[in-house]
Amino acid sequence: MAFSGSVFSFCYLFFLGIFSISLLNVSAKRTFQIDYENNCFKKDGEPFRYISGSIHYSRVPRYYWKDRLLKMYMAGLNAVQMYVPWNFHEVMPKKFVFDGDKDLEHFLKLANDTGLLVILRPGPYICAEWDMGSLPAWILKKDTVILRSSDPDYLAAVDQWMNVLLPKIKPLLYNNGGPIISVQVENEYGSYFACDYDYLRHLVKLFRYHLGDEVILFSTDGSGIGYVKCGTVEGLYATVDFGPTENITGCFEVQRHFEPKGPLVNSEMYTGWLDHWGEKHQVVATSVITRALDTVLGLGANVNMYMFIGGTNFGYWNGANTPYAAQPTSYDYDAPLSEAGDLTDKYFALREVIRKYKKLPDGPIPPSVPKFAYGPVPLKKLHILSEMLDVLCPSGPVKSVYPLNFVQLNQYFGFVLYRTLLPKDCSSPTSLSSPLNGVHDRAYITVDGVPQGVLERDKVLSINITGKTGATLDILVENQGRINFGRYINDFKGLVTNLTLGKDFLTGWTMYPLRIDDAVGQGLKEKSHKSFLSSTSSTFSAPAFYIGSFDIPSGIPDLPQDTFINFPGWTKGQIWINGFNLGRYWPARGPQITLYVPRHILSTSAPNNITVLELEKSPCDVKPCVVEFVDTPVLNATVSNIFPGRKLFAGGH
Ligand SMILES: *[C@@H]1O[C@H](CO)[C@@H](O)[C@H](O)[C@H]1NC(C)=O
Numbered sequence: 001m002a003f004s005g006s007v008f009s010f011c012y013l014f015f016l017g018i019f020s021i022s023l024l025n026v027s028a029k030r031t032f033q034i035d036y037e038n039n040c041f042k043k044d045g046e047p048f049r050y051i052s053g054s055i056h057y058s059r060v061p062r063y064y065w066k067d068r069l070l071k072m073y074m075a076g077l078n079a080v081q082m083y084v085p086w087n088f089h090e091v092m093p094k095k096f097v098f099d100g101d102k103d104l105e106h107f108l109k110l111a112n113d114t115g116l117l118v119i120l121r122p123g124p125y126i127c128a129e130w131d132m133g134s135l136p137a138w139i140l141k142k143d144t145v146i147l148r149s150s151d152p153d154y155l156a157a158v159d160q161w162m163n164v165l166l167p168k169i170k171p172l173l174y175n176n177g178g179p180i181i182s183v184q185v186e187n188e189y190g191s192y193f194a195c196d197y198d199y200l201r202h203l204v205k206l207f208r209y210h211l212g213d214e215v216i217l218f219s220t221d222g223s224g225i226g227y228v229k230c231g232t233v234e235g236l237y238a239t240v241d242f243g244p245t246e247n248i249t250g251c252f253e254v255q256r257h258f259e260p261k262g263p264l265v266n267s268e269m270y271t272g273w274l275d276h277w278g279e280k281h282q283v284v285a286t287s288v289i290t291r292a293l294d295t296v297l298g299l300g301a302n303v304n305m306y307m308f309i310g311g312t313n314f315g316y317w318n319g320a321n322t323p324y325a326a327q328p329t330s331y332d333y334d335a336p337l338s339e340a341g342d343l344t345d346k347y348f349a350l351r352e353v354i355r356k357y358k359k360l361p362d363g364p365i366p367p368s369v370p371k372f373a374y375g376p377v378p379l380k381k382l383h384i385l386s387e388m389l390d391v392l393c394p395s396g397p398v399k400s401v402y403p404l405n406f407v408q409l410n411q412y413f414g415f416v417l418y419r420t421l422l423p424k425d426c427s428s429p430t431s432l433s434s435p436l437n438g439v440h441d442r443a444y445i446t447v448d449g450v451p452q453g454v455l456e457r458d459k460v461l462s463i464n465i466t467g468k469t470g471a472t473l474d475i476l477v478e479n480q481g482r483i484n485f486g487r488y489i490n491d492f493k494g495l496v497t498n499l500t501l502g503k504d505f506l507t508g509w510t511m512y513p514l515r516i517d518d519a520v521g522q523g524l525k526e527k528s529h530k531s532f533l534s535s536t537s538s539t540f541s542a543p544a545f546y547i548g549s550f551d552i553p554s555g556i557p558d559l560p561q562d563t564f565i566n567f568p569g570w571t572k573g574q575i576w577i578n579g580f581n582l583g584r585y586w587p588a589r590g591p592q593i594t595l596y597v598p599r600h601i602l603s604t605s606a607p608n609n610i611t612v613l614e615l616e617k618s619p620c621d622v623k624p625c626v627v628e629f630v631d632t633p634v635l636n637a638t639v640s641n642i643f644p645g646r647k648l649f650a651g652g653h
Pocket residue numbers: 025027028029044045046
C-alpha cells in the first residue's frame with residue numbers, strides 16, 4: 001500500500017498539545033486501548049505514546065531489580081518491556097518455580113511502584129539469546145515434536161504452562177489496576193519456517209481466555225513484508241522491530257502494510273548487539289542510536305529500546321546461533337545501562353533525546369554502584385572430575401549400547417560424562433570421530449585419565465587418541481547452550497550420534513548425568529586418596545575442580561561491593577562463588593574475559609568459597625595459580641574472528 005507521511009504527524013500533534021499538562025481524569029476507569037482514528041494508543045481516554053526499554057528480570061539478580069528499574073524511570077522511560085522465559089520457571093514438567101530471583105509478580109509490582117508501565121512478552125517462545133528461546137528442553141522427550149507449531153504435544157505443554165502463568169498476569173493488567181498495558185503473543189514468529197496460523201490462533205484464543213477481551217494483544221516481527229505475513233493473525237496488533245541504521249520510514253511502511261491505521265511501534269530498536277564466543281565484541285555508537293531514537297520519536301511513534309540493560313547469563317542460561325556459536329555469559333549488549341547497572345554516556349545521551357519529547361522525572365538518578373578489586377585469590381586443585389563421580393552423580397550411571405542424549409538421561413543443563421573402554425589397541429594414534437557432527441556441543445576427552453583433546457560441534461569432528469585395549473575412554477560433554485533462533489531450536493545435547501574409533505562404532509556406554517550444581521552447593525570435599533594417573537599434557541589438563549576462598553577485608557566501609565573476576569592463565573570452564581553459578585568463562589576464546597560478580601552473593605561473616613571447574617588447561621599444573629578480583633570489566637578482548645562472514649544485525653532475537 002502507498003505510504004502516507006501524514007499518518008505520522010497526527011498523533012505527534014496530540015503529544016505536543018498535552019506535553020507537560022496534567023490530565024488526570026479521576027472519574028475514568030483505567031483503560032489502555034488503540035485509537036485507530038488518531039493513530040496512537042489511548043490511556044485512560046487520552047492519547048499516549050510509550051518510550052520503553054527492555055530489561056530481563058532473569059538476567060538481573062532480584063537484589064538489583066529496584067535499582068535498575070529506577071534508573072530506567074529516571075532516563076525518562078514510561079514503560080519497560082520484558083520477556084517471561086518459560087524454562088526459567090517450569091524447570092520440570094509441572095514443577096513451577098516463582099520465588100527468589102524468579103519472582104515474576106514481585107518484579108511486575110516493583111515496576112508498577114517505580115511508575116513504569118509494562119509491555120509483557122510471555123512467549124511461549126522468546127528467542128532473547130536465551131537457552132532454546134526459553135522452550136523447556138523436556139519438551140524434546142518426544143523427539144519428533146515440531147516446536148512452535150500446532151503439534152498437539154507441543155500445544156499441550158504450552159497450555160499447561162499458560163494455564164499457570166496467565167492467571168498470575170491477569171490481576172496485573174492495566175485495566176485491572178496493574179502496570180501491564182499490552183501482551184505480545186509469540187515472538188518474531190514470521191522468521192520461523194513453520195508459518196502455522198493455527199498455532200497463532202490457538203495462542204490468541206488461550207491468551208484471550210485467561211486475560212479477557214480488553215488487553216491489547218500484539219505481534220512483533222522483523223520489518224519485512226515476508227516476516228510480518230507469517231507472524232501475525234487477526235486479533236493481534238502487528239508491530240515491527242528494526243535496528244537504528246535501517247530506513248526508519250521504510251520499516252514503518254511495512255507495519256502500515258498490515259496496520260493501515262493505529263500507532264506506529266518499533267518493538268525492538270537495538271541499542272547495541274549480542275556477542276558470541278570467538279567473535280569480536282559488538283558495539284553500537286551512541287550517535288547512531290540517539291539519531292534513530294530522535295527520528296522515531298519525531299514521527300510520533302512508540303518505541304522500545306532493546307536492551308536498556310542487558311544483564312548476565314548466569315549459570316547455563318545463554319543460547320546459541322547457527323552454525324553453532326554460543327553467546328557468552330555477559331549480556332551487556334553495549335546497552336545504556338551496563339551489565340553491572342552502571343550509567344553510561346549512552347544513557348545520558350538517550351535521556352537528552354527523550355527530554356525533547358517528554359518531561360523528565362524530578363529527582364536524582366541513582367548512581368553507579370562502586371566496584372571493589374579484592375585482588376588475587378590462590379586456588380588449589382581438589383580432584384579431577386572423574387574421581388568424584390560418586391558425589392557428582394549420586395543416582396549412579398545409566399548403561400546403554402549406543403549413546404543416549406541429555407533429554408533421554410533427564411539431564412537438561414551442564415555436563416554428562418560418557419564412558420566406555422577402548423575395544424582395541426590404539427598405541428599408535430587412532431582417530432576418534434563424530435562423522436555426523438553429533439557432539440553437542442563440546443567434548444573433553446581422556447584415556448585412563450590422560451587428556452587427549454577436544455571435539456567441538458561444527459568445528460572439530462575428529463582427533464587422534466592413544467591408549468591400550470581396555471583403557472577407560474572418558475568423554476565429558478558440555479551443553480554450551482541451546483540454539484535460540486531459526487529452524488534448529490530443537491537442539492539435542494550430549495552425544496546425539498554414534499562416535500567412531502578408527503572405522504568402528506563405539507558401543508557399551510556408561511553415562512553419568514552430573515549434578516554438579518547440587519554437589520558444589522553442598523561443598524566439594526577433598527578425599528583421602530587421589531589418582532596416581534597423570535592428568536595433564538602440554539596442551540590439556542583433565543577436567544578438574546579447583547577451590548579457594550577469600551575474606552572481605554574489614555575496616556573498609558560499605559563492603560562487600562560488586563566486582564569482576566579475571567582468570568589469568570585459565571582456559572575454559574564454569575565458576576561458582578558460595579554455590580552461586582556465575583556462568584562460563586573462556587578467556588582463551590573471548591571476547592569476554594572477566595565475569596560480573598554481584599555483591600549480594602558475597603559474605604562478610606564467613607570466607608567466600610570459590611569453585612572452578614576447568615575443562616581444558618589449568619595454570620595450576622605448572623605454578624601457583626589464582627583467580628583475581630578486579631574493579632573493571634573486560635568484555636572486548638580482541639579475538640581472531642572464528643566466524644568470518646557473520647553480520648552485525650543478523651541472527652535475531
Ligand atoms: C473522562 O472519562 C470519561 C469516562 O471514561 C470519558 O467519557 C471522558 O471523555 C473522559 N474525559 C476526558 C477529558 O478525556
